[in-house]
Amino acid sequence: MWAYIARRSIQALFTLLIITVLCFILTRLSADPLAQYATNPNMSAADKEALRERLGLNQPMPVQYLKWLGLAVHGDLGNSFFSKQPVSLMISQRLPNTLKLMLTYEVVTIVISLLLGIISAVRQYSILDNVITTFSFIGFSMPIFFIALGAMLIFAVKFKEWGFPYLPTGADIWDQKDPTQYIKHMILPVSCLVIIGTAGYARFVRTSILEVLGQDYIRTARAKGLSNRVVLYKHALRNAALPLVTIIGLDIPGLLGGALVTESVYAWPGMGRLFWEYAQRGDFPVVLGILLIISSAVVIFTIITDVVYTFVDPRIRLN
C-alpha cells in the first residue's frame, strides 16, 4: 500500500510538471500581458519596454517558465502582473467564497439526486420516472448562462415587478455576519448549479440502482422475505452508492475552480471569476497559480480515491 502511494506520488509530481508546462504555454500564447497597454497613450514606447523587462517578459519563454517554477516549488506563486499582490493572497481571498458556493451546491445536489434517482429507479417507467427523466435531460442540456440569467429575470426582476418577495440579483456578500442575507444571496446561484448537477447525478443514481436491483443477492434478499424498504436501503442503495462516492471524490477537486459562468452572472467573488478576469489579461502568475492548485487537488484526490477503493471493494488490491 505505502509503496503504491509513494509510486503514485512520484508519478503525480511528473504529471503536475507536465500540466504546468502545458498551462504555461497555453496561457502565454493566448494573450500578451502587455496587450492592454498597446493603446495607452500615456505610456511611451520606452515605458512599455521597461515594463516588459521588469516583468521578465523580454526573456525567452523557457526562462520565464523556469523562473516561475523555481518560485512555485518554494511555495511562492509570485505576484500578479497587474494588481502586484501575491497570487497566494488573491487566491486565499477568493477560495473561501468558491468553497461556500460549491460545497453547498454539491451537498444539495447529492441529496436531491439520491432522492430523485431512487424514486426514478424504484418506479421505473412510471409517469414520475418519465417526468424526472425528462427534466433531467432538459437540465443536462441547458446552458448554465441561460438558466442563470433566466432565473435572475424571473425571481429577481419579474417577482419585484409582480409585487412578490424577490431575490437579489448580484450574489455579493453584503453582510457576512447576517446568515439570512447570506443564504438569500446564495439561493439563485446554488439553484442554477443544482439544476445542472442534479440532472447528471440523478441519472447516474438511477442507473446504478437499477443495475444493483437486478443482481442475484437482491433476489436472495427478497427470497428471504425482507421488506422492499430493507432491500432497497440496506442492500441495494449501499452498493449502488459506491460508484457515486467515487464520482463525488473525483468531482471535489473541480469544485476549487469554482463555476465560471455562475460566478460571473451572479457577481460571486470566487475562483472562477478570478481565473477568467486574469486569464483575459494574460496574467500568467495568477492563472498558473489557480491551475496549479486545482491540478494538485485533482492528482491528490485521484490517489485518495484509489486508496479508498481498497476499503470499499475488497477485490481491489493496490499492489
Place this chain on the structure above:
Amino acid sequence: MKKNLSVLLSLVVLASILLAACGGTKATEAPAVATEAPAATEAPAVATEAPAAVFKTATGAWSQEPDNIIPYFTQMSYAIWIAQLTMVGLGEWDDQGNFVTELGAEVPSADNGGVSADGLTITWKLKPGLKWSDGEPLTSADVKFTWEAVVNPANAPLSRVGYEKIVSIDTPDDTTAVIKFSELYPPWQTLFTQGPNNSGSLLPKHILDGKTALESDPFIHQPTVASGPFVISEWVAGDHMTLVRNDNFYGSRPNLDQVNIKFVPTPETALAALQTGDIDWYPDFSESDITTVGALEPAIHLKVVPGADFEHYFFNEGTTAGVDGKGKADVNGFCPFKDVRVRKAITLGIDRQAFVDSLLAGKTTIPATQWPNSSWSNSNLTPDAYDAAAAGALLDEAGYKLGADGIRSGPCDGKETKLSFNFDTTDKQIRVDIALAVQSDLAKIGVEFKPNHTPGGTFFAGYTDSGIMPTGKYDMAGYTTGFYPDPMTGVMDSYSCATVPSAANPSGANNYLICDPQLDPLLAAVNASADPAVRKTALDAVQKYIFDQYYVIMMYSRANVYGYVDRFVPAAFGFYSNMNWNAELWDVK
C-alpha cells in the same frame, strides 16, 4: 467495516475543505486597516446622533475591480475612477473638457504668473487649509513627494512621462509648488492632476515617506487616508468597496454619506440589478446596449455621452525601405493602400451613418478628426458622406477595374493586384457587426474586405509577442483610441517615423507603420509652444494633413453609456472624465 471507513474518509476530506473555507474568511476581510479609518466609523454615528439628518447612501456597480487606487501603478480606468473619488490631484477636466482646479487654488497661466515667460516654470498655488482625511495638512510638500516617488527608480510606475522632465520642485511655503522643467513641456496640465489617460493623484508624504516599491505597498490596496470626497472604509476583494464621506474634503460637503461600489462583471446582471433597485447606477454599458437600456425609461434613465475616444479603421502603410532611411517596417503594407485615391475610395464606400443609426441607435457621431467632440478639433473639417459612385470613380481612376468575380484589380508596383484584403480587429460583438456591414458596403464597389476577429489579448500583443500590428501582419485594422486630455497625449508615438516598430525598434508604438516626412514636422510644431492658441493652430494643420491623406477612417466617436435609477441624482457627466469627477455633488432623492 471497510465501507464505514470509506465513508468516514470521505467525510474527513469534505470537512477539511469546509474548515479551509471557514478559516479563509478573514482573507476577504483584509482591508481591516481601512475599516478603522476614522471617517468610516464616524459616519454611521452622525446618522444616529442626529435623527433629523438622513443618512444618504447610493450604490453603483462597475464591471471590473480596480487593481489599486493609485493610477501611477495601473492603467485600469477603474483605478482612475476610484482615484477621482478618493485620491485627487491639483486639477481635473470638467464636463466640457475644460481644465479646472481641484486641490489647486487657480489654474497656472501666463496672466497670473503661474507659467513663466519661457514656459519652463509652472507655479501651482494650492487651496489654503487643505487636509488629508486623517486631519494631517495637505501641502506643497506632498506635491514634491509625489514627484520624487514617481521618478524614484526604487518605485515602478507604469509611466514617468512628463515627470522625468522636471528638474526640481521648490516649496517656498505650504501652498506653493514651483515646478521647473528641463525643457518645454506643453502638456504640464497632465502632471499632478487626475483624469483619463492620466495618473496625477497626490501621494500622502506623511504615510509613504521613506517607503519604496510603492507599486506593491499595502497602501495602494488598503488606503488609510484620502484627499477626495470619499474615503475607502472597506474593500472586499472581487466583491465591493464601501466609501464613506471625507469630512476633511476641501470642497462642498459631499451630499452622500456613503457610496457602495459593487463589482458586477456582466451588463445583463447590472441591468437586472438596476431594475430591482439593487444598484443605483451602472457606467459600463456599451453602445450596443443603448436600445435595451433606453427602452426601460422612465424607471431607468439612459445617459449617452459621446466622448473623445474614437473607433477607427486604418491602412497598413509599412514599407521595408522606409523614407529617407527612417521608419523602416519589417514588411510592406498592402500595395494599393499607398495610393491616396484607394484610401479615399474605401472611406467613401463605407456607409458609416447607416451603422451609427442602426447599430448605435443614432446616439453618436462620425468625427472628421482624431480629436472628436473636443475644443481641439479642427472645426473646418467635416467627415465625408457615403458616396459609392464617387468611390467607384476613384478606383477606376486609380486603375482598378471590376473583374468577372465582382472584385476590382489593377496594377500596383508593376504587379496585377486584386482589391482583396484582410481586416483585423478584436472579437467584440459590435466590431463583428460593423465589420459585416462594411464588408457588404465595400462589396458594392468591388472591394473584397475579409474580417478577422481575435481576442483583445492577442490582437493588441506587442512586437516581441508577434502582435499583428507591430509586426505589420495586417492589411487593414481597427480599434478604439483617443488623444486626450492633452491633445498630444500619445500622438507622437502613434505617428512618428521614429516609432515605427520593427526588429530594430521593437518598442515602437506606431501601429499604422506610417512614416511621412511631411507629417513629422507638423506634429513637432504642436509641442513647440506652451501657448494653447499656437498649439491649436499647429494641431489644426496636423488634422488637415491626416484628413487629406485618408490615413485613417474615422468610424464613430465612442460614447460612454450610463444607466441610473430615478432616486439617484448624478452631477454633470464628464466629457473626458466620466461621471466620477464631481462625485461630491451626487445625491439621492
